[in-house]
Amino acid sequence: MIYTFGIDIGGTNIKIGLFEIYDFKLVEKVEISTPREHQMYSIFDEISKKIENMMHKHGFSYNDIHGVGFAIPCPVKDGYVETCPNLSWSKIDVVRKAKSFLPDHIKVVVSNDANIAAYGENYSLDTPFQNAIFYTLGTGVGGGIIVNGQIVEGRTGSGGEIGHMQVFEGTDICGCGKTGCLEQVCGTKAILNYATELSHKYSSNIDFSNLTVKSVFDAAQNDDIIGQLVLNRVAKYIALSTSILAVSLDPDIIIIGGGVARAGEILIKNIEKYFKHYARFGTIDIPFVLAKTGNDAGIIGAARYTLQ
Amino acid sequence: MIYTFGIDIGGTNIKIGLFEIYDFKLVEKVEISTPREHQMYSIFDEISKKIENMMHKHGFSYNDIHGVGFAIPCPVKDGYVETCPNLSWSKIDVVRKAKSFLPDHIKVVVSNDANIAAYGENYSLDTPFQNAIFYTLGTGVGGGIIVNGQIVEGRTGSGGEIGHMQVFEGTDICGCGKTGCLEQVCGTKAILNYATELSHKYSSNIDFSNLTVKSVFDAAQNDDIIGQLVLNRVAKYIALSTSILAVSLDPDIIIIGGGVARAGEILIKNIEKYFKHYARFGTIDIPFVLAKTGNDAGIIGAARYTLQ
Numbered sequence: 001m002i003y004t005f006g007i008d009i010g011g012t013n014i015k016i017g018l019f020e021i022y023d024f025k026l027v028e029k030v031e032i033s034t035p036r037e038h039q040m041y042s043i044f045d046e047i048s049k050k051i052e053n054m055m056h057k058h059g060f061s062y063n064d065i066h067g068v069g070f071a072i073p074c075p076v077k078d079g080y081v082e083t084c085p086n087l088s089w090s091k092i093d094v095v096r097k098a099k100s101f102l103p104d105h106i107k108v109v110v111s112n113d114a115n116i117a118a119y120g121e122n123y124s125l126d127t128p129f130q131n132a133i134f135y136t137l138g139t140g141v142g143g144g145i146i147v148n149g150q151i152v153e154g155r156t157g158s159g160g161e162i163g164h165m166q167v168f169e170g171t172d173i174c175g176c177g178k179t180g181c182l183e184q185v186c187g188t189k190a191i192l193n194y195a196t197e198l199s200h201k202y203s204s205n206i207d208f209s210n211l212t213v214k215s216v217f218d219a220a221q222n223d224d225i226i227g228q229l230v231l232n233r234v235a236k237y238i239a240l241s242t243s244i245l246a247v248s249l250d251p252d253i254i255i256i257g258g259g260v261a262r263a264g265e266i267l268i269k270n271i272e273k274y275f276k277h278y279a280r281f282g283t284i285d286i287p288f289v290l291a292k293t294g295n296d297a298g299i300i301g302a303a304r305y306t307l308q
Numbered sequence: 309m310i311y312t313f314g315i316d317i318g319g320t321n322i323k324i325g326l327f328e329i330y331d332f333k334l335v336e337k338v339e340i341s342t343p344r345e346h347q348m349y350s351i352f353d354e355i356s357k358k359i360e361n362m363m364h365k366h367g368f369s370y371n372d373i374h375g376v377g378f379a380i381p382c383p384v385k386d387g388y389v390e391t392c393p394n395l396s397w398s399k400i401d402v403v404r405k406a407k408s409f410l411p412d413h414i415k416v417v418v419s420n421d422a423n424i425a426a427y428g429e430n431y432s433l434d435t436p437f438q439n440a441i442f443y444t445l446g447t448g449v450g451g452g453i454i455v456n457g458q459i460v461e462g463r464t465g466s467g468g469e470i471g472h473m474q475v476f477e478g479t480d481i482c483g484c485g486k487t488g489c490l491e492q493v494c495g496t497k498a499i500l501n502y503a504t505e506l507s508h509k510y511s512s513n514i515d516f517s518n519l520t521v522k523s524v525f526d527a528a529q530n531d532d533i534i535g536q537l538v539l540n541r542v543a544k545y546i547a548l549s550t551s552i553l554a555v556s557l558d559p560d561i562i563i564i565g566g567g568v569a570r571a572g573e574i575l576i577k578n579i580e581k582y583f584k585h586y587a588r589f590g591t592i593d594i595p596f597v598l599a600k601t602g603n604d605a606g607i608i609g610a611a612r613y614t615l616q
Contacts, residue, residue: 131462145556147455154439154558156590164588165552169477176588244473244552248453250462280472280484282464 003027003060004306005068006120007047008113008298010034011086014047017299018054021066021307028054029299039088048101067107067306070094071116071298075157079110082156109305113298115151115160118144119308120301121255121291129252133245134291135162135238137260141183147249151305163187165241185237188213188260191230198226217263231270234260239274246283257291264290311335311368312614313376314428315355316421316606318342319394322355325607326362329374329615336362337607347396356409375415375614378402379424379606383465387418390464417613421606423459423468426452427616428609429563429599437560441553442599443470443546445568449491455557459613471495473549493545496521496568499538506534525571539578542568547582554591565599572598 006017014034018027030050035042051068055061072094074084079095094110102108111119118134132146141163145152152159163183164176174181184190195216199208204226206219219227242254261267268288276284293300314325322342326335338358343350359376363369380402382392387403402418410416419427426442440454449471453460460467471491472484482489492498503524507516512534514527527535550562569575576596584592601608 129463131460147460148458150456152439152455152557155437155560155594156558158589158591159556159558161555161558161588164555166548166586178586178588181588240474245556247469247472248467248553248556249460250464250467250469252463278474278486280469280486280489281466283466286463 001060001064002066003058003064004066004303005051006071006299006301006303006306007068008071008116008302009043009087010073010113010298014043015296015299016047016050016054017296017303018058019303024304026296026300027058029296030054034087040092043087044097044101062103062106065102065106067109067303068098068102069116069302069304069306070098070108070110071113071302072110073113075153076110076112076115077153077155077157079108080157107306109302109308111151111153111302111305112144112157112160114142115144115153116301116305117257117291117293117297118146118160118255118301119151120293120297120304121257122146122253123304124292124300125253125289131249131251132253132255133162133242133249133251134160134255134257135242135261136258136291136297137186137234137238137256138258139188141181141187141258145245145249145251149308162241162245165244167237167241167244182237182241186234186260191216191234191260194233195226195230198229202226202229213260214262217266220263221266231263231266232274235267235270236274238271240278242271242275242286242288243278243280243283246286247280250283251286254286254288255291256288257293257297261290309368309372310374311366311372312374312611313359314379314607314609314611314614315376316379316424316610317351317395318381318421318606322351323604323607324355324358324362325604325611326366327608327611332612332615334604334608335366337604338362342395348400351395352405352409370411370414373410373414375417375611376406376410377424377610377612377614378406378416378418379421379610380418381421383461384418384420384423385461385463385465387416388465415614417610417616419459419461419610419613420452420465420468422450423452423461424609424613425565425599425601425605426454426468426563426609427459428601428605428612429565430454430561431612432600432608433561433597439557439559440561440563441470441550441557441559442468442563442565443550443569444566444599444605445494445542445546445564446566447496449489449495449566453553453557453559457616470549470553473552475545475549475552490545490549494542494568499524499542499568502541503534503538506537510534510537521568522570525574528571529574539571539574540582543575543578544582546579548586550579550583550596551586551588551591554594555588558591559594562594562596563599564596565601565605569598 528539
């Protein structure tokens with residue numbers, strides 16, 4: 001059997017997924033806390049030890065490893081990270097670093113975590129597409145774009161920062177320093193703030209003492225006026241932004257993921273409704289689907305990416 | 309010597325460019341009227357004859373031809389055209405069609421004319437980039453996108469239709485059937501209409517009996533209030549749209565071409581001014597340049613594309 005690893009390095013945890021290549025089956029997943037000290041070295045030391053443990057446990061050697069893929073929470077360009085505040089990394093060639101503790105025959109690939117998730121989600125479809133756009137809706141709004149089967153890293157590795165597309169005329173300043181960002185209407189904070197704002201105007205069954213995105217969208221499902229207004233605003237701006245990307249890139253599919261997407265089909269249906277309004281030409285036929293891999297998006301995508 | 313052909317098929321004329329590969333020098337350019345009858349056959353017949361004429365004239369044979377590239381005025385997907393109203397073509401495999409009158413060793417490539425122009429413009433830079441966005445501003449506003457060195461054709465060959473990005477809240481219906489399109493503020497018609505509209509409010513040195521885009525932008529250069537207001541609006545919306553594409557795709561360069569771009573440096577400078585306002589993160593450093601190949605964009609791009 002041949003194996004490949006998908007490793008998702010986050011600011012808090014590192015997830016290591018061991019996959020059997022033939023049918024892309026997850027053999028084992030382990031999670032460790034991200035070391036806090038000397039992260040330029042300690043992170044790779046810990047990962048190296050874990051890989052050896054897993055090899056030992058499942059009875060295989062380096063010879064049986066095809067590749068190791070990494071998802072990193074910052075821009076990555078051709079395997080190189082200029083700066084990663086979440087990991088206190090700067091100017092680090094991640095591919096070279098990983099290769100220093102791995103035999104030469106092992107393929108090492110690296111990309112930004114949202115880009116990797118986009119890649120993995122696309123390959124988790126029944127038929128992977130050549131052109132896919134992935135949204136991850138959470139505290140932040142991000143994404144990844146696949147064109148001609150490849151991740152769009154762009155000039156500096158910042159490709160796919162779709163949460164900061166300007167989609168409305170606003171005055172509030174976003175974390176990025178600008179105004180009118182998609183994240184400012186579709187991120188978790190925006191959703192909760194808008195629901196609260198509406199609570200001064202409408203009565204609702206939402207429990208505002210324990211407000212969550214889930215409670216707002218559950219309310220929408222039950223015809224609650226505030227729930228529906230919030231859902232409509234999120235869906236409208238996702239649709240507007242996807243229509244802009246669709247007419248520019250003509251993707252095969254648009255995949256919606258992240259915590260906010262746990263709202264499920266009601267979110268997709270509303271996005272599609274607004275998308276029909278905004279979409280140009282034949283892009284109106286582009287399908288929307290919910291992301292499937294959830295919290296494993298990073299390890300699945302990184303492992304898949306070693307098979308490119 | 310080895311040669312390659314770049315052929316730009318338009319609704320009115322067909323331009324055929326013969327290039328010597330080694331230093332990519334244009335050897336000869338001929339232009340013929342696009343045949344009006346039986347266009348599925350007659351266009352290729354005419355091109356075939358012209359290629360043979362040029363071979364004869366310059367004393368080389370099919371053996372000396374590397375490739376033939378075509379730029380077509382409609383969506384093209386993997387060499388296939390579903391429908392091309394400008395040429396009365398439908399369901400035509402352009403690559404196969406061209407190969408039917410060419411020896412097997414000759415490489416045939418085809419893409420949409422704006423995509424081809426984007427490819428050619430990028431390769432006409434001192435250093436071609438992996439990621440480039442090209443705008444063509446004319447009666448229509450279109451463009452082409454290069455990602456990872458490749459043309460973005462997308463799902464149906466409609467990639468790069470950036471003139472129909474929705475960039476403002478409008479009520480007037482665009483030719484595409486929607487509202488708020490970039491073309492509605494940056495196309496030739498929009499420019500002339502806006503100048504005329506402003507003439508009811510401001511006095512100006514512009515000769516409105518003979519209004520052209522050039523006269524409006526020349527006036528802007530001379531501090532004419534109407535000229536400047538029109539220029540500012542065009543620059544603002546180009547900048548807004550490029551900022552959206554920039555944060556999504558992180559391109560190396562943005563190239564501005566088409567008739568409207570003959571305004572030259574004053575247009576680029578104004579776009580850059582607004583882009584600094586709209587641009588997110590490090591995309592603020594992305595350079596803007598004017599397109600260089602002008603009316604030869606199609607033949608140059610198509611010939612370059614055979615060398616991919």
